[in-house]
Every structure is written in C-alpha cells, then in structure tokens.
Amino acid sequence: MNALFDLKYAYRMLIKNPGFTALTVSVMAAGLGLCVFMLAFIASVMTRPLPFDNGQDMYIVEAMEDGVQYNGGSLLLHDYEAIKAQSDSFTQIGAYYTATANLSNGDRAQRFAATVTTANIFSYTSTEPLLGRTFTANDAIEGSTPVAVIAYSTWQNYFGGDANIIGQSVKNNGVSTQIIGVMPQGYRFPNMADLWVPLQDDATRLNRSESISVSAFVMKKPTRSTAQVSEELKAIMAEISQKYPETNGKTSAYIATFQKAMMGDGANMIVGLMLTAVSFVLILACVNVGNLLLARANERAKETAIRVALGAPQSRLIMQMMWESIIICVLGGLFGLLLAAWALELLSYVLPNMLPIALPFWWIMKLDSELILQSIAIIGATAFVTGIVPAWKMTRGDFNAILRDGTRGAQGKRAGRINRLLVIVEVALSCILLSLSGVLVVLLQETNNSSYGVDKNNKLTARIGLxxxxxxxxxxxxxxxxxxxxxxxxxxxxxxxxxxxxxxxxxxxxxxxxxxxxxxxxxxxxxxxxxxxxxxxxxxxxxxxxxxxxxxxxxxxxxxxxxxxxxxxxxxxxxxxxxxxxxxxxxxxxxxxxxxxxxxxxxxxxxxxxxxxxxxxxxxxxxxxxxxxxxxxxxxxxxxxxxxxxxxxxxxxxxxxxVPAYNVAPLDLRFKRNTGGMTFIRDLFAVFALCALLLASSGIYGVLANSTSKRTQEIGIRRAIGATDEEVMSMLMKQGWKQLAIGLIIGLPLGFLASQGMVQLVGPEHNYYYGVFVAIPLIIAIVVSIATYMPAKKAIALEPSSALRYE
Known part of the structure; x- marks a missing residue:
C-alpha cells in the first residue's frame, strides 16, 4: 500500500508540472531511443549469431596478404585443402566462392548471384530443401551432369513459382543445367546467393599457380577459442609460405565470424566508438534528467525538511523521488523503443541504396526479444542513476541547515559543488562526442572528394561475364x-x-x-x-x-x-x-x-x-x-x-x-556508394553530436540557471553594498568559464585520443581535422557563455530590494 501511495504521489507531482514532465520524458526518449537503436543495429550487422543451429560457432576463414585482411574468396584452394587436412579446430569445414550465373531460357539472359560450393554447405547450416534435393558427392565429380539448387526468390521471380521446377533444365552461363532443389524462403547463405552449383575443382589436378580462390566455412569446436584457432592457422600458413614463396610469400589466414568478415578490418574499433558515443549520449540524458530532478529536490528542500521534522521516514521520501525517476524513464523508454523501431524500419529502406553491395541475409533490422530485455535493463539502470543523486541528496546534511538555506534563498556549499560538477561533466562529454563527430565529418569529406585518379563525370559502368x-x-x-x-x-x-x-x-x-x-x-x-x-x-x-x-x-x-x-x-x-x-x-x-x-x-x-x-x-x-x-x-x-x-x-x-550487362551504374554513384558505409557512420555520429550539443546546452543552461537563481539574494546583497552590474556579471561569467576550462581540459584530450582510431582507419592526406579541436572548444565556450549570461542577466535585472526578498 505504501508503494502504491508513493507511486500515486509521484504521479501527481509530475502531473502538476506538465512542462517539466514533458521535458524530462523527451530527454530520456532521445537518449534511450538512440541507445536501443544502436544496440539493435550492431546486433543486426555484427553480434547476433547466424539464424542456424550452432550459429554461434559458425566462422569463415579467409586470406591475409601482408597484414591486410581480405574477404570474398581470397584463400587458394590448395591452402584450403592444407587447412582441412592439418587443422584440428573444426567439426565441419567446406569451401565456396561467389560467381555470376547468367540464366537463359531462350530470351535475354538475366544475371544472378551464384555460390559455387562443396556439397556439405546445406548440412553445415542444417537446412533441408523446400523441394527436391541438395548436392551429393557424385555432383562434385568433374564431368557429372551440371546441376543447381535455387533460392526461393529465384524460383518465384524467374521461374514463376513453377510447381514442376524439379528436373527442368536452364542454361547457366551457356551450359544446360538441371534444377534439383529449391531452398526455403529467406535462405541465402552464405551471403545473398540466388543459386548454388557444386564445386568440381580438384586441387590434386591443379598447379598452385592455377589454383582458384575460395572462402572456407568452418564449424569451430566449442572447446577452441578463436585465438587458438588463429595461432593454428598462422602456423599452417607460415609453413606453406616457406614452401611456396612465389605464390604465398606474404600470405597468412585469419578466422572471423561471417558478420565481422563482411564488415571488414577495423569493424571492432568502429563498433566500439559507436557504443562509446551512444553511451555518452545516454549519460548526458541521465545527467540532464538527474539535474532537473535535483533542481526539484532543491526547490522542495524546505518542504522535505518540514516533513522529516514531522516524522516522515527518509526511506519514504527517497522512494517518492525514485518513483518520479522510474515514471520518467519508463515513459521515455517506451517512446524511445517506438523511436528506435521506426528508425530501424527507415534504415532497412535507406541502407541498400547507400552501400555498393547487396545486404547479407542476416541484416534484419528489428527489435527482437533479447533486445527488448536489454532495453528493459537499460531503462531500469537509467531510472536508478537519474533518481539516486536527488534521493541521495535528500538523506544528506542537516535539515536545520536546509531549512535555513531555504528561507534565505542561498545555495549550500554541497549543492554548489554538485552543480559545478554537473557542468564539468556535460562539457567534457559533449566535447568528446563533438570531437569524434567533427573529425569523422572532416575525414569523410576528404575521402568523398577523392578523385580516384580518374574523371568520374558522365561515365556509365557495367559488368560483363562471358x-x-x-x-x-x-x-x-x-x-x-x-x-x-x-x-x-x-x-x-x-x-x-x-x-x-x-x-x-x-x-x-x-x-x-x-x-x-x-x-x-x-x-x-x-x-x-x-x-x-x-x-x-x-x-x-x-x-x-x-x-x-x-x-x-x-x-x-x-x-x-x-x-x-x-x-x-x-x-x-x-x-x-x-x-x-x-x-x-x-x-x-x-x-x-x-x-x-x-x-x-x-x-x-x-x-x-x-x-x-x-x-x-x-x-x-x-x-x-x-x-x-x-x-x-x-x-x-x-x-x-x-x-x-x-x-x-x-x-x-x-x-x-x-550475356547480360549487370551492375549498371554511373561511375560517380559507384564512388559515392564506395564510401556509403562510412558515410552512414558519419551521419550517425552527426546525430549523436547534435543530440549531445542540444542535451549539453539545455543541461548546462538548466544547471547554471538553477544555481544562479539560488544566488539571487547573494547578488542583491553584493549590489546593495556597492558592487556594479559589470562586476557581478564578470564574477558569474568567470565562474562559468572556470567550469568550462576544467571540462575542456578533461574532454579535449579524451576526444583527441578517441578520434585517432578513425584517423588511422581513414588515413587522411592532410591534417585538416586538427581544426576540429579548435572549433569544438569555441562552440562549447559559446554555449557555456550564453548559458551563464542569460540567467545572470535575469538576476541582475532585479532591483536589490526585490532580490533580497526573492525566494
């Protein structure tokens, strides 16, 4: 009953001040929405296991040339055979490479993405065909009847969903090929395959110089770590490199999840920066809401002290404050989830037009049950973080002093320290985020302006495969x-x-x-x-x-x-x-x-x-x-x-x-899509930076306005005993600039260090990005100066006699 009463009390207090409630809920919705969106995006492209049995143990092995990681069929077939024979880290291993399939049934041919693969690819994913059968060992024998398994989308779109498709023949790259199976809807492994044909190349009949290039799909033993597998692969490839320096002089191999291999080298660093950035946005939102709740606690300090004097237990007062935080964060979280779901749906339409490749089948932008549970945990954590500081302040100090401070309108030393700390934190966090985003914008602008060494204007390109x-x-x-x-x-x-x-x-x-x-x-x-x-x-x-x-x-x-x-x-x-x-x-x-x-x-x-x-x-x-x-x-x-x-x-x-022409596109569009992934990341960081700037601006203004308001009587006394308006304004501005300087001293070096990963990844030709570390402090200085000046001007505008009577 007490808990229900406290909940109703907190609800009534929020309803009494709808402006305050709307502001705090909006701030939390922005912070939580961005956080949930980023977690969902990273899960979709990187961390969520492939949707198959034992998906968490599915990996790909590719070649590494002179320290550069390649993907998309970079391993020599001979090297794959050596790994298959010597490695003890896998329960299953197979090979594949992507190819072009020009399907023709008499009219103009249509191009499809084919996967040439060993027969065990379907057992590897534990997937049975919807119709017909998959490959057998006999299909991989050179000279056997050409066969193919097709994707559900190919069956529907090219063959019109013909129920008698099994056993029919179609020309694939000029060769009559029999359709033996149709896979279930949505199955596109290993990437976005439209059909599969058996791999008939035999390393024993080829010289290393004639070897084709493949990717190896492997099922890692649960008892083996990726670090152990990597060491084993390096040892095998080092031996091959010594034996065949002409073809493998600087060649090694690496193991990665399909998701990470798709993202490329540097993905971990980018994901880490994304999580860091969105965490800072969420922290800023928590700081802002915590500050607003703290301001309300300060405003109700006198009321709280009276209630304590009348016998109200402190635990009840703490829970009432915590309930306010819970209501705000739950409402913000619900709106944030809706915002994140809408952004993910929008992204699923926008992203395919930004990237130079077809999106892999596992990029499903949605909020699954695991993400919703994570969101609930984040909402609970933010509710605790935002409510604990005001609640903690209620239990600290002498209530007689609080009553005395309240009647005189002065700001206690402890409250003043907390306000100054909040300003410093917001300056530092916003500085880090703005620095990261600013550097990335400058770097990407340079890469987008790269000439590539050719004239990109009025050029149309296409791909041809004979x-x-x-x-x-x-x-x-x-x-x-x-x-x-x-x-x-x-x-x-x-x-x-x-x-x-x-x-x-x-x-x-x-x-x-x-x-x-x-x-x-x-x-x-x-x-x-x-x-x-x-x-x-x-x-x-x-x-x-x-x-x-x-x-x-x-x-x-x-x-x-x-x-x-x-x-x-x-x-x-x-x-x-x-x-x-x-x-x-x-x-x-x-x-x-x-x-x-x-x-x-x-x-x-x-x-x-x-x-x-x-x-x-x-x-x-x-x-x-x-x-x-x-x-x-x-x-x-x-x-x-x-x-x-x-x-x-x-x-x-x-x-x-x-022979169809495919991948027809203007050259300048190809260049634009070539940097589409990084451009998308840049846009994300720009959103983070904008949110950080807005949150920091409003938060800093709120903190300084609240602290200045508490000093209205002090300002009136100073003016009454002879201090000029300019002297009072100078004192307040200097105090604001001091907090600005401390925040910048903390945030600017951290922002510089955090941005160096992006600098190394992009590799700019010029050092124009250094200008960001001049512009960002100026922007934040302007924000802090305005946030200090506006409430100070309002306080100074009061007549000394009115200021002395200010409550």
Whole structure:
C-alpha cells in the first residue's frame, strides 16, 4: 500500500508540472531511443549469431596478404585443402566462392548471384530443401551432369513459382543445367546467393599457380577459442609460405565470424566508438534528467525538511523521488523503443541504396526479444542513476541547515559543488562526442572528394561475364569485347568506351611480383595489383599518362609482353630514374613472362579510399596479352550517364542474348556508394553530436540557471553594498568559464585520443581535422557563455530590494 501511495504521489507531482514532465520524458526518449537503436543495429550487422543451429560457432576463414585482411574468396584452394587436412579446430569445414550465373531460357539472359560450393554447405547450416534435393558427392565429380539448387526468390521471380521446377533444365552461363532443389524462403547463405552449383575443382589436378580462390566455412569446436584457432592457422600458413614463396610469400589466414568478415578490418574499433558515443549520449540524458530532478529536490528542500521534522521516514521520501525517476524513464523508454523501431524500419529502406553491395541475409533490422530485455535493463539502470543523486541528496546534511538555506534563498556549499560538477561533466562529454563527430565529418569529406585518379563525370559502368562454355578461347573473348567496343563507340552520344577487370574504386587482386634486380629477403615477395585493360580504356576514363605510351595495336599476344605501372609503383622500386624499359614478372605462376614497362600513369585508387588501401600500387596489362572473360565496361557519354542505361544494355544483348550487362551504374554513384558505409557512420555520429550539443546546452543552461537563481539574494546583497552590474556579471561569467576550462581540459584530450582510431582507419592526406579541436572548444565556450549570461542577466535585472526578498 505504501508503494502504491508513493507511486500515486509521484504521479501527481509530475502531473502538476506538465512542462517539466514533458521535458524530462523527451530527454530520456532521445537518449534511450538512440541507445536501443544502436544496440539493435550492431546486433543486426555484427553480434547476433547466424539464424542456424550452432550459429554461434559458425566462422569463415579467409586470406591475409601482408597484414591486410581480405574477404570474398581470397584463400587458394590448395591452402584450403592444407587447412582441412592439418587443422584440428573444426567439426565441419567446406569451401565456396561467389560467381555470376547468367540464366537463359531462350530470351535475354538475366544475371544472378551464384555460390559455387562443396556439397556439405546445406548440412553445415542444417537446412533441408523446400523441394527436391541438395548436392551429393557424385555432383562434385568433374564431368557429372551440371546441376543447381535455387533460392526461393529465384524460383518465384524467374521461374514463376513453377510447381514442376524439379528436373527442368536452364542454361547457366551457356551450359544446360538441371534444377534439383529449391531452398526455403529467406535462405541465402552464405551471403545473398540466388543459386548454388557444386564445386568440381580438384586441387590434386591443379598447379598452385592455377589454383582458384575460395572462402572456407568452418564449424569451430566449442572447446577452441578463436585465438587458438588463429595461432593454428598462422602456423599452417607460415609453413606453406616457406614452401611456396612465389605464390604465398606474404600470405597468412585469419578466422572471423561471417558478420565481422563482411564488415571488414577495423569493424571492432568502429563498433566500439559507436557504443562509446551512444553511451555518452545516454549519460548526458541521465545527467540532464538527474539535474532537473535535483533542481526539484532543491526547490522542495524546505518542504522535505518540514516533513522529516514531522516524522516522515527518509526511506519514504527517497522512494517518492525514485518513483518520479522510474515514471520518467519508463515513459521515455517506451517512446524511445517506438523511436528506435521506426528508425530501424527507415534504415532497412535507406541502407541498400547507400552501400555498393547487396545486404547479407542476416541484416534484419528489428527489435527482437533479447533486445527488448536489454532495453528493459537499460531503462531500469537509467531510472536508478537519474533518481539516486536527488534521493541521495535528500538523506544528506542537516535539515536545520536546509531549512535555513531555504528561507534565505542561498545555495549550500554541497549543492554548489554538485552543480559545478554537473557542468564539468556535460562539457567534457559533449566535447568528446563533438570531437569524434567533427573529425569523422572532416575525414569523410576528404575521402568523398577523392578523385580516384580518374574523371568520374558522365561515365556509365557495367559488368560483363562471358561463359566458359561459349567463349573458351582467348581469341573468342577478344573478338567479343572488340565488337562490343566498336558497337558502343558508334552509338550516338557515346564519346568513348573501354573495359578493365577492376574499375577505380573496386579492389584489384594483389599478387606477388618480382622487379628485375630486386633482392628478395626471406622469400618475401612484394605485392602489387594486376589490372587487365582494353585498348583505349585509359583515355576513356581519364587516367593521366605521365610517361611513355598507352597500349595500342603493337601489343599483341605474340609480341613483347608489356605493362603500364602507376607512378607510386615507379617511385617505390625505381626511384630517381625512369622505369620505362624496366621489367618485372608476377611470381604466382612460373609461366608468367617478364613484362616490359612502356608507360607510367598517375596513381589510381583500386578499392576504398581509406588508409593504406588507397596507396596500394598497381600495374596494368593489355587485354590482348592477358585475356579475361569477366570485365567491367565504362562509357563516356554526352549528358547524364543514367540516360544511356538502355543503350548499353541493348548493345550488350545484341551481340549475345545469353550475356547480360549487370551492375549498371554511373561511375560517380559507384564512388559515392564506395564510401556509403562510412558515410552512414558519419551521419550517425552527426546525430549523436547534435543530440549531445542540444542535451549539453539545455543541461548546462538548466544547471547554471538553477544555481544562479539560488544566488539571487547573494547578488542583491553584493549590489546593495556597492558592487556594479559589470562586476557581478564578470564574477558569474568567470565562474562559468572556470567550469568550462576544467571540462575542456578533461574532454579535449579524451576526444583527441578517441578520434585517432578513425584517423588511422581513414588515413587522411592532410591534417585538416586538427581544426576540429579548435572549433569544438569555441562552440562549447559559446554555449557555456550564453548559458551563464542569460540567467545572470535575469538576476541582475532585479532591483536589490526585490532580490533580497526573492525566494
């Protein structure tokens, strides 16, 4: 009954002051909503186990080249076989790689994402097909009937949900393939697969130089830690590296969850900063609500003292204050959950248009039962934190002194110390958050303005994949792409056309190579990118030739093998001399010829423009001497690149209906999406910073207004005995600036240290971000100055006689 009475009392007190209630609930809703949203986002992309049996033990093994972690099929098939034979850390292990499936049933082909995999991928995920069967060992034998298992979405969208789909045949990359199974709705493992075909490559029949690249899916033994598995993998790969330095000179392997591998290197640091930032926002919200409750406690100090004198137990007074905090936090939490759910739903629509890749199937932006339980725990913790300080203050001190302070309107020393501490905390926290956000905005602005070394304007790109069945010979591949280039270049409005294996912004495959005369130490060959380029592409895309010549008709299959290198590669291995005429060779295959350098181009970024990735060197070889079935097409157009989508697709389809153009997009949009993930993170931090600034501004103003109000009689006395308005204002401003200085001394170094992780990850070319640590203190100084000036001005505006009578 007492608890119910206290709850009703707290409810009536909040209803009596709706403005106070609305403010505190809004503050907590903002803080709790952001916190729940961030926890849900991180759980969706990183921490929630895959939705399969033993999902917590599912991991992926990928290659690591010279300390850089790769994903998406980076492990040589031979290395996978060695790990499978030697490792004792896994209960299951299999291999897969992603490929393109051009499905055709007689009309124009449609491109799908295929996964070429070992037969145990479905037993690995403990998933049975909806229709038909999955792979058997016989399906993986070379020469067996080509078969495929398709995803539910492929069955519905391409085959129209045909109930008799099992046993039907469809052309997959020109090869008649039998459909043997349909997987359940939503099953897209390992990423966003549209169909699966059996892996028939056999490492025992291939040289290491001919080895394909795969990813290994593994089921880790529960008794083994990831650290133990990592050490075992490094030991296995170190032995391989010593034995085969030409192909594995600086190659190792790492184990990661599928979620972390998808996010890439540096994900832990980014997630840590996100959690830190949102925690600071929540702390600011708690400090603000705690401060407002503390101000109410100060206002009711006289009433509380009288109630204690009349025999009210302190425990009842504490619970009444705690109930106010509980009501505020529960209401704020409910609104925060609704805000978080709305933001997650919005994010599920926005995010696919921001990123350069299809979202993996496990990115389900929702509030599950575990998150709701975590939210309830957070709400309970915030209710305790926000209510404990006012409640604690009620139980401290001499109630006679409280009565005396209340009648005179003065501020007690203890209350003054608490107010000063709250201001310092809010200044420090807001400084850290604003510094993090400001640095990230400056860094991302620089990367978004990166030129990539080419002209991105009015360029339309697409991807083409020729089937091995229809284009097995190099001269057939060359004829197709030459016909396509001629067709595109003759199309009205298209000024130029080209093709290369890796467009700027897309990661080039880095291979070990040997410059002529270079001394190899401990069999550790250096790496550089290898990009195959069709004649005329460099001019089309705007790559600047610095020295030598571009590829031309002289570069044929039976002529001198040549290459063009980036200026960074030239400076690194041929400093202070011209590299023209120098030679190098890729060492991953003994049959690779020595390439003579005929040109030097300005550095082009192949990959994301972050850290050391944007400085990785590259070499370019002519298509006529290094034929490829898969190429990226680029056309230079007059006008808007989007207007030429149909013209490009029609040109491709006119040459071969079974070869579709896919991933059609303007080059500038590709660059924008290339940094979409970091841009999203930047926007999140900007929201955190804005909330922090608003919370800190209102909180600091509330604290200073409350403390200044308590000193109204003191100010009146000072003015009555001769102090000028300027002297009183100067005294109050100096006291506010002192708290500002202490907060900045604490927050600014911590903000700088916290931002260095982002600086190292992005790797800026300039130190413009240092300006943030000048601008942020100025912004906070302005906020504190205004928050100090406004209540001080109001107090000074009172006549001394009125101030002395102020309660």
């Amino acid at each position: 089937s091995e069945a229809n284009y097995p010979e190099p001269h057939q591949q060359e004829q197709y792409y030459q016909r396509l280039m001629d067709k595109l270049r003759s199309t009205p409005g298209i000024k130029g056309a080209g093709a290369m294996t890796s467009l700027p912004g897309n990661g080039a495959w880095y291979q070990p190579f040997l410059p002529e005369g270079y001394e190899v130490v401990d069999n550790q060959y250096p790496n550089t990118g290898r990009v195959t380029v069709f004649e005329g592409t460099m001019d089309t895309i705007g790559m600047e030739l610095l020295e030598g010549r571009n590829f031309d008709s002289r570069d044929q299959l039976d002529s001198l093998p040549v290459a063009i290198i980036s200026d960074q590669l030239a400076r690194k291995y041929w400093p202070n001399e011209s590299p023209i005429g120098k030679r190098f060779r890729y060492t991953n295959d003994e049959s690779n010829p020595w390439l003579t350098i005929v040109g030097v181009v300005k550095h082009v970024i192949h990959g994301q423009p972050y850290s050391n990735m944007k400085h990785r060197t590259a070499a370019y070889v002519p298509f006529t001497q290094s034929h490829r079935r898969f190429m990226s097409i680029v056309i230079d157009v007059n006008g808007d690149a989007d207007d030429f989508r149909e013209a490009l697709s029609d040109a491709v389809a006119s040459l071969d209906p079974e």
